[in-house]
Amino acid sequence: MYTSYIKGLGFYVPENRVTNNDLSELMETSDEWIQERTGIEERRFAIKGEDTTTSMGVKAAEKAIERAQIAKDEIDFIIFATLSPDYYFPGPGVLVQRDLGIGTVGALDVRNQCSGFVYALSVADQFVRTGMYKNILVIGSELHSHGLDMTTRGRNVSVIFGDGAGAAVVSRSIQEGRGILSSHLHSEGQHAEELSLIAPGMGKRWVSDILADNDPDDVSYMPYMNGQFVFKNAVVRFAEVIHEGLAHNGLTSEDIDMLIPHQANLRIAQFIQNKFKLSDDQVYNNIMQYGNTTAASIPIALTEAWEKGKIKEGDLVVLAAFGSGFTWGSVVMRF
Numbered sequence: 001m002y003t004s005y006i007k008g009l010g011f012y013v014p015e016n017r018v019t020n021n022d023l024s025e026l027m028e029t030s031d032e033w034i035q036e037r038t039g040i041e042e043r044r045f046a047i048k049g050e051d052t053t054t055s056m057g058v059k060a061a062e063k064a065i066e067r068a069q070i071a072k073d074e075i076d077f078i079i080f081a082t083l084s085p086d087y088y089f090p091g092p093g094v095l096v097q098r099d100l101g102i103g104t105v106g107a108l109d110v111r112n113q114c115s116g117f118v119y120a121l122s123v124a125d126q127f128v129r130t131g132m133y134k135n136i137l138v139i140g141s142e143l144h145s146h147g148l149d150m151t152t153r154g155r156n157v158s159v160i161f162g163d164g165a166g167a168a169v170v171s172r173s174i175q176e177g178r179g180i181l182s183s184h185l186h187s188e189g190q191h192a193e194e195l196s197l198i199a200p201g202m203g204k205r206w207v208s209d210i211l212a213d214n215d216p217d218d219v220s221y222m223p224y225m226n227g228q229f230v231f232k233n234a235v236v237r238f239a240e241v242i243h244e245g246l247a248h249n250g251l252t253s254e255d256i257d258m259l260i261p262h263q264a265n266l267r268i269a270q271f272i273q274n275k276f277k278l279s280d281d282q283v284y285n286n287i288m289q290y291g292n293t294t295a296a297s298i299p300i301a302l303t304e305a306w307e308k309g310k311i312k313e314g315d316l317v318v319l320a321a322f323g324s325g326f327t328w329g330s331v332v333m334r335f
Contacts, residue, residue: 004128005179006335007070007135007171009303010063013044013164013290014051018145023159028152034159039266043162043291045145052086054095056165057141060299061100065137068169072100075169076133078107079124081116081140081295083324084147085109096139113195114262114323115185116140116295117166121319121331122183124170134172140295141165147197149222157223160265162291166299178334184244185329191233194226195324231268237328238272242320245330251316256282257335258311262321263287263297272320284310294323311335 019042020031034040046056057080065072080093093107112119117140124136144161148154173179199210199221210221238261246252253276261269266287273283284305293300298319305311315335322328 002129002131003173003175003179004125004170005173006168006333008064008066008068008169009167009299009306010060010067011164011166011296011300011303012056012059012063013300014046014056016045016047017042018045020159023150026150027155027158029155029159037267038160039285039288040160040291041288044164046143046163048146051143051163053082053084053141053143053165054086054092054099056143056163057092057096057139057167058099060141060165060167061096061137061139064167064169068135068171070135070169072102074135075102075105075137077105077124077127077136078102079110079120079136079138080107081110081112081120081138082142083111083113083116083294084143092141096137110295112295112323112327113325114264114294114297115321115325115327115329117298118183118319118321118329118331119185119327121168121170121180122185122329125180125183128170128172136170137167138170138299139165139167140297140299142294142296144294147223154222156227157225160292162293164290164293164296164300166296166303168299168302181332181334182245182248183329183331184241184248185327186237186241187325187327189325191229191326192324193224195224195230195326197221197223231265233326234264234268234322235271237322237326238268238320239275241328241330242272242276242318245318245332249332251332253277255316256318257315258305258317259283260298260301260305260317260319261285262323263290263301264292264323281310
């Protein structure tokens with residue numbers, strides 16, 4: 001029976017740094033207000049004409065492939081997680097395949113927002129375990145900044161998000177006890193509209209409706225978040241799915257060497273850290289520098305923690321995410 005493990009990691013963020021003070025020049029907010037509620041100090045915004053969701057994913061992927069010490073043509077399959085594709089269709093998976101010059105391998109797009117990378121990693125794990133593929137490229141990439149309402153009206157959402165990409169090469173192993181031990185996925189669609197962008201879309205308001213109305217106060221095509229409700233659900237589901245992953249493998253929180261939570265809000269991560277009685281060395285957060293990069297947040301944080309030597313071979317690493325859908329999940333791995 002095969003197992004899967006992460007053979008290479010990489011990430012990319014745009015050079016354009018946007019501080020809280022920069023945002024205060026665009027809307028009624030302040031560095032103190034943003035940090036108190038989110039922990040974010042700055043984020044990266046793409047420059048139009050330079051970075052796209054696909055191009056950022058490609059740059060992260062190139063690093064991951066290089067570090068995996070394999071050739072591009074050894075990639076058997078591509079999984080791309082994002083809520084911000086370059087095109088409404090096709091998805092960015094095929095664009096990455098084209099831009100990397102990889103042969104006619106399959107490409108799959110995952111639309112699970114903040115939990116997208118966890119879902120994508122679980123799919124890669126299953127494909128490798130069955131022997132179908134040997135090396136799978138998994139990418140999480142987001143370009144939020146071009147779709148945010150950078151006025152006081154949209155500040156509750158706009159101050160949170162940033163742009164960037166992370167990637168992992170998931171490869172086959174026959175070494176028992178190494179790599180991905182288990183993944184655990186959940187959803188609760190009854191709360192779908194509590195964190196959503198409902199237009200343009202076939203079910204609500206399509207592009208033709210927006211153009212015909214030409215209403216400057218129309219907010220249907222802007223992200224909406226019921227912040228307090230999302231926070232309350234997130235802290236519960238994060239804890240549940242981490243417990244589920246540990247229990248499935250006969251482990252406890254004391255066995256965790258590194259927890260990488262989705263970088264949604266520093267206050268959520270701190271709540272979970274306290275709940276599991278983890279030290280600062282057992283949890284990695286970088287939302288302070290990058291904001292919430294949705295599907296990219298976990299691979300960016302995982303890569304950065306590994307680059308800094310905070311994750312070593314043999315460490316027990318737990319990934320956990322919660323977001324729009326609602327969807328949530330965890331991955332437990334022996335790095």
